[in-house]
Amino acid sequence: MENRTELQPYSVLMSVYSGENPEFFAQSLESLYIQTYPADEIVVVCDGELNEQLDVVLEQYSEKFGGKMKIHRLESHGGTAKCANTGLAICKNEYIMKMDSDDICLENRAEKQMIYLAQHPEVSILGSYIQEFDSDTGNDIAVRRPPTENEAIRKFAKRRAPFNNQTLVYKKSLAQSIGGYCEELERCEDYDFMVRMLIGGAIAANIPEVLVRYRVTAGNLNRRRNWRNTKSFIAVRKKIRKMGFSGFMDFLIPCASQIILFIVPGFVTGFIYKKLLRK
Incomplete structure (x- = not known):
């Protein structure tokens, strides 16, 4: 080797x-x-x-x-x-x-x-x-x-x-x-x-x-779109912004995207995740 x-x-x-x-x-x-x-x-x-x-x-x-x-x-x-x-x-x-x-x-x-x-x-x-x-x-x-x-x-x-x-x-x-x-x-x-x-x-x-x-698994996608995960997603990005690592738009854009994924039906979340976010 x-x-x-x-x-x-x-x-x-x-x-x-x-x-x-x-x-x-x-x-x-x-x-x-x-x-x-x-x-x-x-x-x-x-x-x-x-x-x-x-x-x-x-x-x-x-x-x-x-x-x-x-x-x-x-x-x-x-x-x-x-x-x-x-x-x-x-x-x-x-x-x-x-x-x-x-x-x-x-x-x-x-x-x-x-x-x-x-x-x-x-x-x-x-x-x-x-x-x-x-x-x-x-x-x-x-x-x-x-x-x-x-x-x-x-x-x-x-x-x-x-x-x-x-x-x-x-x-x-x-x-x-x-x-x-x-x-x-x-x-x-x-x-x-x-x-x-x-x-x-x-x-x-x-x-x-x-x-x-x-x-x-189906559980992976469900965890990505539940409210508990969404709150944690936002909390971590807020923490990172407070540390001075990211700016306001760096906080706003991913949080808005996560909220949209939380709101839309599960099959739409799966499609976005598999077909769009991975390109």
């Missing part, structure tokens, strides 16, 4: 809660297990008590990873940001690779990203493209292509998340210096984290290749 001896070790950070699909969770862990450049640490934070099926998957993969997996269980449901901060403190390596418990890494995801970071040590937060696919049929839907260069990422971030959260690799030291994830936010904590990393001095990049397959 190219430059393998020069690559830095990395930790994988993921969380899981009782509502996850055990089959999807197993597929996610399997995609980590078969990486061409494997992690030397897999940190899994359990967001409260899990069901028996998920515990079985954890036990199976704990054995497969041969002692590399660290499992931390929160006593009660703490939310995504709480899990991320808990795992952030546990991870031993400087480079932390985020992973969702229902998505699938391509087998060379880690190798591609760690080679890039070895060649660009100034980069402290790195993502890639994702391939969205229909969870029921397995059919590909669209590729989400965020900007790839630092300045373009910063400009894009004023209105929309400039990374696919499922693809992130970032430096632990910088993440801790900005206070990690904001546990006061109910939703959209990943976007807030990305912006604060940029404010904190992160040099950013996205690899222009699909490295993760992102599972799309």
Whole structure:
């Protein structure tokens, strides 16, 4: 493998809660297990008590990873940001690779990203493209292509998340210096984290290749158009504007678009999301 001896070790950070699909969770862990450049640490934070099926998957993969997996269980449901901060403190390596418990890494995801970071040590937060696919049929839907260069990422971030959260690799030291994830936010904590990393001095990049397959279900679209998510969407953009990162129009335009998506019927939301926003 190219430059393998020069690559830095990395930790994988993921969380899981009782509502996850055990089959999807197993597929996610399997995609980590078969990486061409494997992690030397897999940190899994359990967001409260899990069901028996998920515990079985954890036990199976704990054995497969041969002692590399660290499992931390929160006593009660703490939310995504709480899990991320808990795992952030546990991870031993400087480079932390985020992973969702229902998505699938391509087998060379880690190798591609760690080679890039070895060649660009100034980069402290790195993502890639994702391939969205229909969870029921397995059919590909669209590729989400965020900007790839630092300045373009910063400009894009004023209105929309400039990374696919499922693809992130970032430096632990910088993440801790900005206070990690904001546990006061109910939703959209990943976007807030990305912006604060940029404010904190992160040099950013996205690899222009699909490295993760992102599972799309009916629940994904429903979450995007419910009022709880809409309120969080607006609250985070208001917070980002107060930090001085974005302007009034950067706040107004995406918030107005989100409100429209909330108001229109669900099938229209799905059409806009799949056919227009991904072009």
